[in-house]
Amino acid sequence: MTFNRDKLFERSLTFTAWLVVILVAAMCLSLMVYSLPVFRAIGWGFLFHRVWDPLEGKFGAMPFLVGTLLTSFLALLFSLPFSLAIAIFLGEYFNSGKIALFFQNTTSLLAGIPSVIYGFWGLFVLVPLVRKLEIKLGVLPYGVGIFTASLILSIMIIPYAASVGREVISLVPSELKEAAYALGATRWEVIRHVIFPYARSGIFAGILLSLGRAIGETMAVTMVIGNNNQFPSSLFAPANTMASVIANEFTEATSDVYLSALIGIALLLFLVTTVINIIGRYIIKKLSV
Amino acid sequence: MGDKILTTEHLYAYYDQHCVLKDINMSIPKFKVTAIMGPSGCGKTTLLRCFNRLHELSPGGRIKGKIRLRNTDLLSLNPIQVRRRIGMVFQRPNPFPTMSIYENVIAGYRLNGIKLSQNKADEIVEQALKKTALWDEVKDVLYRRGTFLSGGQQQRLCIARALAMNPEVLLLDEPTSALDPKSTAHIEELIVELKDTVSIVIVTHNIGQAGRVADYTAFLYLGELVEFGPTERLFTAPKDKRTEEYLTGKFG
Amino acid sequence: MMENYRKRELINTLMKGLVFFFTTLSLVPLLFILFYLIKQGIGAINWEFLTHLPKPVGESGGGVFNAIVGTIILIILSTLMAVPLGIGAGIYLAEVKTGKLVYLLRLGTDILQGTPSIVLGVIAYLWVVKPMKSFSALAGSVALAIMMLPVIICSTEETLKLIPYSLKEAALALGAPYYRTILKVILPAGFSGILTGILLGIARIAGETAPLLFTAFGSPYLNLNPLKPINALPLVVFNYASSPYPDWWRQAWGASFVLTVMVLVFNLAAKIGARKWEIKF
Numbered sequence: 001m002t003f004n005r006d007k008l009f010e011r012s013l014t015f016t017a018w019l020v021v022i023l024v025a026a027m028c029l030s031l032m033v034y035s036l037p038v039f040r041a042i043g044w045g046f047l048f049h050r051v052w053d054p055l056e057g058k059f060g061a062m063p064f065l066v067g068t069l070l071t072s073f074l075a076l077l078f079s080l081p082f083s084l085a086i087a088i089f090l091g092e093y094f095n096s097g098k099i100a101l102f103f104q105n106t107t108s109l110l111a112g113i114p115s116v117i118y119g120f121w122g123l124f125v126l127v128p129l130v131r132k133l134e135i136k137l138g139v140l141p142y143g144v145g146i147f148t149a150s151l152i153l154s155i156m157i158i159p160y161a162a163s164v165g166r167e168v169i170s171l172v173p174s175e176l177k178e179a180a181y182a183l184g185a186t187r188w189e190v191i192r193h194v195i196f197p198y199a200r201s202g203i204f205a206g207i208l209l210s211l212g213r214a215i216g217e218t219m220a221v222t223m224v225i226g227n228n229n230q231f232p233s234s235l236f237a238p239a240n241t242m243a244s245v246i247a248n249e250f251t252e253a254t255s256d257v258y259l260s261a262l263i264g265i266a267l268l269l270f271l272v273t274t275v276i277n278i279i280g281r282y283i284i285k286k287l288s289v
Numbered sequence: 290m291g292d293k294i295l296t297t298e299h300l301y302a303y304y305d306q307h308c309v310l311k312d313i314n315m316s317i318p319k320f321k322v323t324a325i326m327g328p329s330g331c332g333k334t335t336l337l338r339c340f341n342r343l344h345e346l347s348p349g350g351r352i353k354g355k356i357r358l359r360n361t362d363l364l365s366l367n368p369i370q371v372r373r374r375i376g377m378v379f380q381r382p383n384p385f386p387t388m389s390i391y392e393n394v395i396a397g398y399r400l401n402g403i404k405l406s407q408n409k410a411d412e413i414v415e416q417a418l419k420k421t422a423l424w425d426e427v428k429d430v431l432y433r434r435g436t437f438l439s440g441g442q443q444q445r446l447c448i449a450r451a452l453a454m455n456p457e458v459l460l461l462d463e464p465t466s467a468l469d470p471k472s473t474a475h476i477e478e479l480i481v482e483l484k485d486t487v488s489i490v491i492v493t494h495n496i497g498q499a500g501r502v503a504d505y506t507a508f509l510y511l512g513e514l515v516e517f518g519p520t521e522r523l524f525t526a527p528k529d530k531r532t533e534e535y536l537t538g539k540f541g
Numbered sequence: 542m543m544e545n546y547r548k549r550e551l552i553n554t555l556m557k558g559l560v561f562f563f564t565t566l567s568l569v570p571l572l573f574i575l576f577y578l579i580k581q582g583i584g585a586i587n588w589e590f591l592t593h594l595p596k597p598v599g600e601s602g603g604g605v606f607n608a609i610v611g612t613i614i615l616i617i618l619s620t621l622m623a624v625p626l627g628i629g630a631g632i633y634l635a636e637v638k639t640g641k642l643v644y645l646l647r648l649g650t651d652i653l654q655g656t657p658s659i660v661l662g663v664i665a666y667l668w669v670v671k672p673m674k675s676f677s678a679l680a681g682s683v684a685l686a687i688m689m690l691p692v693i694i695c696s697t698e699e700t701l702k703l704i705p706y707s708l709k710e711a712a713l714a715l716g717a718p719y720y721r722t723i724l725k726v727i728l729p730a731g732f733s734g735i736l737t738g739i740l741l742g743i744a745r746i747a748g749e750t751a752p753l754l755f756t757a758f759g760s761p762y763l764n765l766n767p768l769k770p771i772n773a774l775p776l777v778v779f780n781y782a783s784s785p786y787p788d789w790w791r792q793a794w795g796a797s798f799v800l801t802v803m804v805l806v807f808n809l810a811a812k813i814g815a816r817k818w819e820i821k822f
Contacts (some may be wrong), residue, residue: 014642
């Protein structure tokens with residue numbers, strides 16, 4: 001009798017495990033099946049066309065691909081010096097004690113603030129500031145646009161990128177560092193010549209994972225990017241990312257092809273973030289073994 | 290040698306393809322203390338874990354040959370039944386951290402889904418704790434976690450937990466290796482007292498301990514049973530050269 | 542030689558200063574957001590805000606009671622869906638350790654961990670809203686449950702891996718069947734870790750907006766029926782923030798504040814719970 005129950009228990013565990021695997025596979029499959037109509041109607045041009053005009057039945061995802069790439073890379077660029085500095089600060093200068101604790105608590109608190117609130121703050125504080133800057137620079141003062149979206153994104157990914165970076169830096173064996181100190185190296189030389197080379201692949205993985213975050217981030221971007229379906233003409237122009245166009249237009253999609261085009265963009269977003277994430281995680285797992 | 294409780298015939302044990310016990314033939318006497326000793330890695334713990342079939346749970350663990358519990362073939366039984374009849378105590382005390390002292394003693398019944406009346410359960414707990422000389426020390430804190438006890442007390446609690454199931458055999462795997470000398474002495478006294486009610490097999494790498502508690506001693510070397518006999522005879526007149534070398538500290 | 546040493550010391554000090562400078566600077570926008578949120582948020586909160594339904598456009602006053610209730614319902618529904626699945630899969634990973642299914646499950650968990658939340662909204666739309674032909678709390682919680690799942694799986698696995706093998710042996714040596722060993726000994730010993738994982742999972746989803754946009758959808762009414770559209774605090778923040786009415790902006794700050802406190806409470810509870818119910822081996 002107990003044998004049967006043991007079998008039953010083991011079977012239900014296996015069943016649960018399969019269920020999760022099937023769930024992920026089904027997600028991928030659903031996105032593919034429902035995006036078929038747009039590929040049938042437009043073909044691969046869906047990915048490359050530069051015009052998105054649902055009223056005319058034109059669905060080209062290129063503006064959103066470019067919008068996503070621009071905002072996320074720009075955000076990465078803005079945040080890199082900061083997250084690297086925090087990672088070194090917490091991983092090397094203050095890896096324990098009160099200051100480390102303060103930073104950890106602050107960053108985990110800020111990582112917990114919902115993204116819609118970052119967007120809200122961006123809309124009311126950042127947008128007017130950017131508008132002033134734009135007037136000074138002599139470009140059209142929209143306030144909203146790619147630049148603003150990148151700013152808010154960079155603020156949002158700093159805590160995440162820094163925590164990944166800190167983790168990677170703390171994986172550097174202390175024997176290596178001590179060996180370098182024993183040879184008379186200064187602290188910066190240890191960071192520069194021992195920690196960086198050792199943690200290089202990990203830092204790269206951290207950048208990848210942050211990029212994945214930035215690409216998939218929806219609400220904050222949607223609220224400050226200006227929701228413009230034109231191909232972005234400058235860094236200050238209003239635009240749309242893959243995530244923000246889905247958020248904005250999904251409930252308005254009236255025709256089947258329109259809905260399918262948005263689901264196609266979701267599929268694209270899913271594939272891109274998945275590939276980036278898996279590579280990033282793979283590198284980190286290899287490092288920590 | 291009197292009645293036998295456990296008998297092995299041509300017993301082999303493996304991890305995957307690696308053979309760790311070779312052709313073990315021995316008979317464990319009833320109501321006596323039998324020590325298994327030998328240098329580390331000789332297979333003594335594996336032998337113990339064959340008796341209650343825990344060895345099969347290790348990755349790649351396999352057994353070949355025969356083990357008899359009284360007259361039944363132990364390997365043909367359901368391992369769960371075997372483990373209820375043969376109790377085991379491990380190297381490090383391992384009381385269940387989520388259970389009180391009381392629940393720990395009665396855990397064998399609870400985990401097997403055996404229902405007990407409150408009176409019966411109280412009785413079992415009291416008896417088991419009295420047998421292990423723990424009753425006076427813990428009777429007022431029965432409902433506190435077992436992990437608050439000292440190491441020696443925890444180990445006696447684990448013995449009580451095994452005894453509560455009324456096993457026919459009690460297996461002890463280096464039960465004092467994690468304890469201080471005073472607790473060790475306490476446990477050793479206990480082992481000698483317990484042999485009137487249960488047959489005991491103890492694995493030890495401490496020659497002195499075998500001499501103090503065991504009626505019979507087996508010497509295992511590189512997976513082979515080198516010598517097995519009454520402790521006194523084995524210690525004073527070993528027949529095999531390897532036994533003599535081990536006892537005189539030449540290796541191990 | 543001495544010159545070289547001075548130069549190196551100088552660079553060392555300079556870089557240290559740079560690291561400290563950027564670290565401090567990075568705190569500025571973050572603390573600014575926090576400060577703004579608290580200042581604007583507390584001003585918007587009063588008894589009416591917490592206990593009344595929204596008023597129609599143009600009338601001032603009213604509250605977000607329906608959104609608070611909605612968020613709680615969404616959290617409960619998604620937790621109910623994600624917890625059994627997540628704990629089961631976590632036990633599987635910790636117990637089985639190798640094999641094809643373990644590899645696939647790890648991969649699947651990693652993929653879920655990185656899936657953008659808006660994509661999960663699309664999935665829940667296709668799976669629940671489309672066949673049922675209605676936006677619903679159920680659809681919203683399906684999206685949120687998928688989001689929670691990887692957090693619970695990972696924390697269950699990590700917790701169970703830390704439980705000493707000797708504990709399992711002790712139970713098995715008493716003749717306990719495998720399923721009882723897991724359910725009565727291993728899971729209780731991992732209770733605090735698993736609970737922490739669940740709370741962190743809730744903290745992760747409580748503030749999510751994107752998966753709710755076209756699933757739970759939002760509603761001006763108090764709704765307790767899981768098959769109907771339901772309001773949620775993040776949706777209130779989004780909808781009110783993008784409206785042209787200053788009174789709604791004020792309410793959006795109030796909702797933001799309540800939401801942040803909620804997320805914070807779950808995060809804190811996770812930390813405190815982990816410490817308070819920690820089990821010593």
